[in-house]
Amino acid sequence: MRNPTPLFFFFFLLFLSCVNSQSELYAQEHEVLLRMKQYFNNPSSLSHWTNSSSHCSWSQITCTNNSVTGLALININISQPIPTFICELKNLSSIGFQLNYIPLGFPTYLYKCSKLEYLDLSTNYFVGKVPDDIDRLAGLRFLNLGSNNFFGEIPVSVTKLKELTSLQLNSCYFNGTIPSEIGNLSNLEVLNLGLNLFSPSQFPSSFMKLTKLKDFVMSSCNLTGEIPESIGQLAVLETLDLSMNQLSGKIPSSLFMLKNLSIMFLSRNQLNGELPQVIETLNLTIVDLAQNKLTGKIPNGFGNLQKLTGLNFGINQLSGEIPESLGRLQSIIDFSIFFNNLSGSIPPEFGLHSNLRRFEIASNNFTGSLPQNLCYHGNLFRLTAYENKLSGELPESLGNCSSLLELKVYNNELSGEIPSSLWASQNLSTFMINDNNFTGELPEKLPVNVSLMTISYNQFSGRIPAGISSMKNLVVFNASRNLFNGSIPQELTSLSQLATLLLDQNKLSGPLPSKIISWESLRTLNLSQNQLTGEIPDSIGHLPDLAQLDLSENQLSGQIPSQLGLPSVLNLSSNHLTGKIPSEFDNLAYATSFLNNSGLCADTDGLNLKLCNSGSVPGSSSKGSSFSVGLIIGLVLVACIAVFLSSLLMMKFYQRRNQELDTSWKLTSFQKLSFTESNIVSSMTDYNIIGSGGYGTVYRIAINDDVGYVAVKKISNNRKLDQKLENAFIAEVKILGTIRHINIVKLLCCMSNEDSLLLVYEYMENHSLDKWLHKKISNGPSSDLSSATVHSVFLDWPKRMQIAIGIAQGLSYMHQDSSPPIIHRDIKASNILLDSQFNAKVADFGLARMLIKQGEQDTMSAVVGSFGYIAPEYAQTKRVNEKVDVYGFGVILLELTTGKEANYGDEHSSLAEWAWRHIRLGSNIEQVLDEDVKETFYLSEMCSVFKLGVMCTSKDPASRPSMKEALNILLRLREPVGYVEMNFGHFEVVPLLKNSKRESRLDIDDNDS
Known part of the structure; x- marks a missing residue:
């Protein structure tokens, strides 16, 4: 028998060698990880990475056979590049660095990680192009570079990663065409290219070869044309998002044959x-087809979708x-089926069988009554x-x-009458039942949290x-055209949040409340067409924000208070007022404000009132009177002759002047x-001057019926044309002459001599944003506001x-879509103009500059801008990039949410610094929001926009989002599906898509103060 000892020793030595090798590998990996911790400057979330503990027990580490195979450093505030020595972890197959602040370009040194299968770098600050040789990561199965x-x-080399099962390149700045070769990635299960800047292209037919695809997202990708019928070949598809494109044509019938499809987003297209x-897609849970051009009836087959949780056919x-x-x-x-042409009665069983949360059927032609069990x-x-x-009546339920x-x-x-229990609702914030036939009286107990209450054009009666x-949150109370009687209760004046009060066309009587306690926010007060008596109390003149006052068609008497403020709309007509009107109203702007008050007089002719000094002088003789009349007639004749001669001279002058105009101006x-x-x-x-600012005076000039008005900025009005002004003129012409964007003011022409x-x-009918936000609406040629002002001045x-x-879209275009990019340098509320529909347009480019390279800083010779809007780094270094515009945009967001001006604070602080202090102190954001617009339904959205404003005004430019990131956040806040989580240290938009990371997240650094 052979001696076994040598064989035993051989295997024993081999075993010792393996143990020693594993021990060396473990020690080497441990040293690499501790070096990584030190490289990242010891973030608090890695404090448990110590020399005395096993790295395989650390939460960010995955080990297989006691060797590191996975590294997940997610959302831990990393702001350094990925360390170049990361691939010294030789068995690393999974890397996750999402939700951090990692800068610079794609880390090509990851190619050394030979076993890499999973790579997630989403939601960081990576810049530049994806390298053309990314296919060197040949074993990659999961790749997420989104946000x-x-x-x-998108390099074609991406399509050579044949093992990929998930490819996510969403929310970046990719442009050009969508690579059709992606259709060759036969193993793909998740494809997300959404929210990019691709050139217009038709739906890629090659993608129909991706038969393993489960989640397919191409929202906002500039897709045109029709959705091919062959989309039915994607047999295992579970999620489809093609929203916010330019797709047209019919929805293919094959789409509703996909057995596994559970989520379908096709909203905001041109589908018809x-x-x-x-309909055989019985697994559908969400169907969103809103904002298209769909016609016909809702198919009965939708009633078979027993898993359906959300259905949106709105705006079709x-x-x-x-x-x-x-x-x-x-x-x-x-x-949601609002804004359609649907008719008939509403199925009565709605709400009885399901946990209904939103029921939106507005703007249709439905008849009959509301279902009784909507809130069952x-x-x-x-x-x-x-x-x-x-x-019928409102459901008692x-x-x-x-x-x-x-x-x-x-x-x-x-x-009928409003259910008594509805009047006592504790959570109701918006209550709009106007223009119906409701009857009854208002009870003593009313819904205490309502901010908007419109009950006008009904038949309510009794006393207010x-x-x-108790309605302390009430902002708008509209009870016009009812049958209310009795006096206006003094208690109504205690509502400090009230901005609009409309009680006109009722039967109210008695005097106005003599003491106004808390109407400091009131902007619109209409008590016309009632039976009110007594004098106008002086306290109305002490309302600081009052912009519209209508007390016409009552029985008010006495004199007009000498201190009535200066409302932009005033109507005291058809009363019994007496005396001289206050001097501030003695001008033609108020020509229709005092009609049918026989006891009133004015010093100015043309106000349809008698002149205060028009009476005859006691004791004057008839002879003297005749002499006076003769003298007056003589003077009139002399004046007529003078006017005639002057007219002849002026006609000749203007003929000569018009000839000069036609020849001396270069257009x-x-x-x-x-x-x-x-x-x-x-x-x-x-008379046509409507403003001045920046480098010029602005005129409003009438053209013709087609154009209406134009706005003209005159850069200089003297012979010595300042070189600085001429340069500003050239800069504005150069930029605006090439821009074509709906949110940037259109330059029609330029003229010079x-x-x-x-x-x-x-011309922008609603003027600049600051006039609306900060109560700067005035009379005169610039006061031709749109019809919206008739109802509300806020x-x-x-x-x-x-x-x-709108502002974000304009700035995003300037920064990312314009070539070369454009920096405005003076973004502020007064440079945002509003058209008749309140669409925003960025204006006044006299300070703008072209950037040679996107992101490259340019040094200006002087700091130009407005206090409160100037980014700190610009004021300190005169160096600018697009982040100075982001700062100004952030200030505007703070103005929109708080109602305060940019220079709010003291001489050393601004609105941005004030907002930052509130965040640092942990204050309740809801308490700083503008009370005029604060409604429970919008609170979450307003808080999120406020936080975005704070992030955009970070002192560190690198911590501010790009304008496209800011735009995406705002758009997602408005999406009808999905929800938003936003906390400091974490911002996340979570859509209702599984296995997809369409999130955008911004943090506040602890160093920002």
Whole structure:
């Protein structure tokens, strides 16, 4: 028998060698990780990484066979590049660095990680292009580079990573075409290219080869054309998001044949035609087809989708009735079909079988009554059924609906009394039942948290109860055109948040409240067409914000208070007022404010009032009178002759002047014009001046019926044309002449001669944002505000959000889409103009500069800007990049959310610093929001925008988001699906998509103060 000892010793030595090798590997990996901790400057989340503990027990580390295979350093405030020695962890197969602040370009030294299969670098500050040789990571199965600053084309080399099962390149700045070769990645299960700047392209037909695809996201990718019928080949598809594109044509019927499809987002496109009639996608949980051009009826097949939780057909052209089966769905939570042409009665079983939260059927042609059980399960928070033909009474069950926040049923034919329990609701914040046939009296106990209450154009009667004083959050109270009687209760004046009070066209009597306690926020007061008596109390003149006052068609008497303020709209007509009108109203701007008051007089002719000094002089003789008359007639004749001669001279002068105008001005046009130089120059009078700022005076000039008005900025008005002014003129022309964007003011032409420079813009009916936010609306030629001002002189929150998005879109275009990029350098509320629909347009580019390279800093010779809007690094170093515009934008967001001006604070601080202090002190953000627009329904959105404003005004430019990031955040806050989490140290937008990371997140560094 052979001796086994040598063989035993061989295996024993081999075992010792392996143990020794594993021990050496363990020690080497441990040393690398501790070096990594030191490299990252010891963030607090890595404090447990110590020499005395096993690294395989650390939460960020995954080990296989006692060797490091996974590293997940997620959301720990890393601001350094990934260490170059990371691949010394030789068995590393998974790397996750998402939700940090990692800068610079793609780390190509990761190619040395030969076993890498999983790489997530999403939501960082990476910049530059994705390298053309990224296919050297040949074993990669998962790649997520989303929510970074990568730009340029998506390299074709990405499509050579044949093992990929998940590819996510969303929320970057990729442009150019979408690589069709992605269709060759046959193993893909997740593909997310959403929110990029691709050039317009049709739906990639090659993607139909991705038969293993489960999650498919291409929202906001500039897709055009039709969705191919072949999309039905994606047999295992579970999530489809093609929203916010330019897709057209019919929705392919094959889409509703996909058995596994659970989420479908096709909203905000141009899809048309009827919906497919055969629906076999029985796993659908969310269907969002809002904001398209769909026609026809809602197919009955939707009633078979027993897993359906959200259905949104809003803003389409659907007609017919709602299928009865939809009311019996047991999972439906959100039901939105507003702004269509639907008719018939509403299925009565809605709410009875499901946990309904939102029910939105506004702006259709529904008849009959509202379903009785909408809040059967007690979770309904929004009911919007306005602008229909609904009749009957409000369901009694709504009164017991403690979750209800928003009730909008105005413009219907509803009748009867309001359920008493609804008046006592504790959570209701928006209560709009105007333009119906409701009757009854207001109870003493009213909903205490309501901020917006409109009950006008009904048949409510009785007295306004003293209990209205409990509505401490009330901002708007509109009770016009009812049958209210009795006096106005003194308790009404205790509401400190009240901004709009409309009680006109009732039967109110007695005197006005003599003592106004807390109306410091009141801007609009209309008590016209009542039976009020007595004098106008002096206390009305002490209201600091009052902009519209209408007390007409009453029986008021006495004199007008000498200190009535200076409201932009004033109507005291048809009363019994006496005496001389206050001097501040003795001008033609108030010509219709005092009609039908026989006892009033004025010093100015043309106010339709008698002149205060027009009476005859006692004791004067008839002879003296005759002499006076003769003298007057003589003077009139002399004056007529003088006027005639002057007219002849002026006609000759203007003929000669017009000839000069036609020849001396050089006009450079950027648009097709319907006016000439003389149209512009001849109208530049003092009366047409609407403002001045920056480098010039601005005129409003009438052109014709097609154009209406234009705005003209005159850069200089003297013979010595300052070189600085001329340079500003050239800068503005150079920039605006090439820009075509809906959120940037349009330059029509420029004009110049030897001593003047003119810029002719489109005219913005609603002027600048600061006039609306900070109560600077005035009379005169610049006061032709849109019809919206008839109803309100303040911006509600939806309009403010619309304005914020518009500004962000304009600046994002300037920074990312313009070539070369543009920095404005003077972003402020007065440089944001508003059209008749309150769409925002960035204006006044006299300070703008072209950047040679995006992100490259440029040094200016002087700091130019406005206090409160100037970024700290610009004031200190005169060095600028696009982040100075982000700072100004952040200040505007703070103005929109708080209502305060940019220079709010003392001489050493500003609104941005004030907001930062509130955050650092942990103050309740809700307490600093603008009370005029603060409603429970919008509180979360307002808080999020406030926080975004604080982030945009960070003292560290690198900590500010880009304008595209800010825009994406605002857009996602407004998305009808998904939700937003926003806390300091963490910002996350979480859509209702599984296995997808469409988040955007911004943090506040502890060093910012």
